[in-house]
Amino acid sequence: MTDTIEGGCRCGAVRYKVKADKLPNVYACHCLDCQTWSGSAFSLQLIAPEDALEVTGEPYLYERTTGEGSEARTSQQRGCATCLTRVYNTNTRRPGLAVVRAGTLDRSNELSIVAHIWARRKLQGIDIPPELPSWPEGAPPMEFAAALMR
């Protein structure tokens, strides 16, 4: 059975559906970039195949390239040009994968945070349950994927 997993920006101009059998697990990233992007303590994200994401409306595209040469990567951020909610991004380093701002899901209150990355930057007052996997900085891709699939 396929669940209806939908979300969108604050004003409703950009909407999306995620094709998945259940509400995806999400992770928190406490890195400085995520704090700046979100204006919050951490970003809350889910990873979905880009082709499982069906977007309606006309999201803006903001591209930011970091690193040089073979290390260069471009983050392609998409969101609502009217209310400026950031909705999801892709990255040239991870072709085919979309990273969705999980707080934009209509059912965001039902989500479970199953992993934390960049925990060394987390704010005081945010406690990570000891049973949850967390990493001081980025997570090794295989371990991270396993944590998200729990």
Ligand SMILES: [Zn+2]
């Ligand atoms: Zn909007």
Ligand SMILES: [Zn+2]
């Ligand atoms: Zn981050």
